[in-house]
């Protein structure tokens with residue numbers, strides 16, 4: 001079930017380096033939010049803190065609160081593995097397990113967590129997840145073939161099916177279409193549109209047209225200066241960010257004057 005995400009004074013570090021400073025944001029359930037901004041301003045770092053992937057990097061840590069509805073998932077007592085099944089992530093490059101079959105890829109989250117499923121349950125999860133990722137019709141006759149045999153766009157939808165399979169509340173996507181051709185990109189954008197009915201979706205994108213097409217809300221991040229931390233500059237309805245931003249930096253970025 002889609003949940004609200006809120007961060008309170010969130011700071012993301014790599015060792016002593018403060019990469020992202022004091023982010024306060026509230027992301028509504030059943031919506032798509034895009035993170036935009038110039039290279040190095042911390043979009044990916046911030047995204048990865050939202051399911052505690054950031055701390056997997058040696059020396060990296062995040063301070064502050066990340067509320068999923070009312071639970072602080074950044075609290076030291078919370079198991080990060082559980083967080084990652086609640087807040088799923090799709091990466092820039094499709095990363096199916098190449099030698100595993102399509103079926104095994106979709107069910108990989110269960111296998112990795114040591115959960116044994118009855119055949120009827122796994123068949124139901126498989127069809128639900130592949131249907132949810134708009135891939136079922138294309139692969140239903142070859143579920144036991146390797147995931148690596150699909151096209152790039154199909155592989156990315158397979159990765160989305162793998163994420164949906166474990167029924168997360170939130171789906172994070174880090175430039176999910178940047179490695180794909182225009183047709184596959186549109187298929188992913190259509191899918192993002194559908195996913196928001198059931199999930200809270202957050203997407204990092206360099207493509208401003210894409211943000212304008214898919215996102216209800218857009219968050220603009222920027223660096224104060226080279227070597228300074230990045231931060232959230234403006235966050236509003238996507239139409240406001242692109243047509244009538246309040247901040248001069250946002251205006252300069254969306255009109256192509258920098259970045």
Ligand SMILES: Nc1ncnc2c1ncn2[C@@H]1O[C@H](COP(=O)(O)OP(=O)(O)OP(=O)(O)O)[C@@H](O)[C@H]1O
Nearest residue numbers: 014019037038039040041042043044045046057230
């Ligand atoms: N593993 C790491 N170790 C140390 N510093 C890092 C690491 N990853 C990122 N950084 C630094 O953190 C800052 C934010 O990087 P991040 O990748 O989050 O920015 P971004 O806005 O997503 O950039 P891009 O749009 O180029 O992907 C940058 O200064 C970057 O050099």
